[in-house]
Amino acid sequence: MRRLPTSCAALLLAAASFCAGHAHAADAAPEAVFDWFHYEGSDPADAAHAPGPGQFRNPVIKGFYPDPSVVRVGADYYLVNSTFGWFPGIPVFHSRDLVHWTQVSNAIDRVDQLDFGKHDLVNGVFAPAITHHDGRFWIANTCFPNCGGNFVITATDPAGPWSDPVWLPDLAGGIDPSLFFDDDGRAWIVNNDLPAGGKERYTGHRAIWLQEFDPKAMRTTGPRTVILDGGIDIAEKPEYVEGPHLFKRDGWYYLTAAEGGTGEMHRQVILRSRTVTGPYAPWQDNPVLTQRDLPRERPFPITSAGHADLVQTQDGDWWAVFLGNRPYPPLEGHYVNTGRETFLMPVRWQDGWPRITAPGQVLPYVLDAPALPAGRAALPTSGAFEVRDEFDGPRLPPYWITVRNPRESWYRLKDGALHLQARGVLLGARDNPSFLARRQQHQDATATTAVRFVPQHDGDTAGLAAFQNEDYWYLLAVTRQDGTPVVVLDRRDGRDKGEAATGTRLASAPLPSTSAASPLQLRVRARGAKYDFAYAGDDGAWRTLARDVDGTLLSTAVAGGFTGAVFGVYAARQGEAR
Known part of the structure; x- marks a missing residue:
């Protein structure tokens, strides 16, 4: 397993406007804390086409x-x-x-x-x-x-x-x-x-x-x-x-x-x-x-x-x-x-x-391979690989992205964790929500994170999204429903023109016995056309919330456009959503 060296300034975002800022102290919005993010993936073609000495594997840069x-x-x-x-x-x-x-x-x-x-x-x-x-x-x-x-x-x-x-x-x-x-x-x-x-x-x-x-x-x-x-x-x-x-x-x-x-x-x-x-x-x-x-x-x-x-x-x-x-x-x-x-x-x-x-x-x-001196990469971009982000550096690695221009400082890196301010901008809005993502680079891929979040009001939400654009996504998250914290799976399908920006709730379950100070693990697993969503509490036991969910929703054939799917962390405050 390889990680991006946080000391390598050339590999970090240079944007002061996009780097770790401070949440507004006067804002009472809840904050979601993500302790780490782990991505791993492989492709069926990898096993069928193994490179030999002096060879390389296509594509040389996987994903979007x-x-x-x-x-x-x-x-x-x-x-x-x-x-x-x-x-x-x-x-x-x-x-x-x-x-x-x-x-x-x-x-x-x-x-x-x-x-x-x-x-x-x-x-x-x-x-x-x-x-x-x-x-x-x-x-x-x-x-x-x-x-x-x-x-x-x-x-x-x-x-x-x-x-x-x-x-x-x-x-x-x-x-x-x-x-x-x-x-x-x-x-x-x-x-x-x-x-x-x-x-x-x-x-x-x-x-x-x-x-x-x-x-x-x-x-x-x-x-x-x-x-x-x-x-x-x-x-x-x-x-x-x-x-x-x-x-x-x-x-x-x-x-x-x-x-x-x-x-x-x-x-x-x-x-x-x-x-x-x-x-x-x-x-x-x-x-x-x-x-x-x-x-x-x-x-x-x-x-x-x-x-x-x-x-x-x-x-x-x-x-x-x-x-x-x-x-x-x-x-x-x-x-x-x-x-x-x-x-x-x-x-x-x-x-x-x-x-x-x-x-x-x-x-x-x-x-x-080209007849050139063999090179190295700070992180793999081809073949099967895994990357873990511990959020322990001063800035996010450069492959982390958000939708459109951020206009305020809504995240910070502190104490080895990523803190997201739960703002009133929803994942389904044509705006800049509190959402940071990395690309899905394999047909068979898994994204896992650990979140600490205490929703203050019904609809306050934080979790892990599989996202293609604002009209096509899945969200595995912690929220409050009828006054009770729960873990949910929501979906937005742009083909349903009457669907709200909050999407449609596909499944929910009581929150495991996780205290406010303990993280809840969330996991999305892609298997070609099928996606699985699971969560784990203090006991570390994984519970499947939904299995074999339609992954073609995140394809360009369905969602359209020129981009690819991403996995990312998200937080929103429903009470003032737009």
Whole structure:
């Protein structure tokens, strides 16, 4: 069992606004105290695909870590992912071997950098692209909708601090910007937007635009032109061309982008030109990466592969990072609770074109590692693993997240425990409740915690949530019901339009003989499509409150959106709920 070293400042949240604060002394709201949090997980594919010496296992970063972008600086590699409406946003990872990744920061870790508002969690920060130039790291990104548009942030150290956003108004309403620094000293930015004229010729009609970027003035300059309209063959009406990147090799400028949306029809295409402004011609053997030509009913499928970024190692080899989904049975439903994850594959050059997968090739779970010095990670991100948080450091580890921007200090770390103020913001509200979570990273996963909480009024609640968004979640919690403390399981199912923000009560039981000073243990266990909920009192005996509960509720197939499920701790005061 490995834990994040609390002494390693580079691995801790830098945001003062999000770090341990003090509960308001004048507020009489109850406080929930969580002594520790334990996560462990494995996947059925792990047992079926065991890596041998010199091999690695995909995905290299499990769980909700989509839209990867990667850059090499010397012998170091840095990778970023999308986080949408979760805060802090845009995790920044470091690796020496492209396989073992350690999170070193969150690029959006101050509430005054961006305001996610009260939009759905599928909105927020989209598809960051990272690069390095002139001693600085650059991230181009989008905050969507109505929270600023396209922007650039920079840092001299990827561990932060990252700058405030510099907005790029010329990029209009598009998404997925990516910077390219040419060897002649000029810089360019590409992004997805509506086609010329601003009108679709068909649903999902998008274009890739190019404009010069002035890195000293931090603004776009010159004309903005379309370099890819619709996709590599507009006659086929390709949908949602997005996630563009430019790179250069042997005098050719390559434009790579995703087509088909981020679902099962996802694919990666490649074009090239002798000049950066085009025209760009597609490879006749596109796509360079996809799984959409494979049958859904196959063992341990990896689907939706795309949104790739390429990187060249210091030895001249090329590799690609990209997103993919791992659905669990029943496969006809394409149920995915772990979200879109980060995968790694070698790039094979064929007649001057890069290929990641051949037609009909199944993405492997195990393959030979890059020819790089073996690396290490502070915490595992692939394969089966377990992580325990003792809450004994000055700040939370960087993988802990909350929904939207926190506007007040509602938690603190004290005496080796996490203290949550029970506020009047419910888990089902489009707001920022007292809720801290970490990602579900395996199909078979268990999250366990110990909570001390004395509800003062009926409805005061604290516990452990399995959460996909504010409309789809389960909550195993301590509450007071008709004046009596009980342990309950509540569910919110967004398909029930008449359901309240408090959800529906599925089960309840008398509280075990636990004194106010003693913790109550709570446990959620995921087994693919089934989830179990249990609790234990002073005697340590586990009691099942509900078994075989429908876990597909937490999948993107049911809950929608682009994110994955999380497990987290939560507290609320019902009397003043909103």
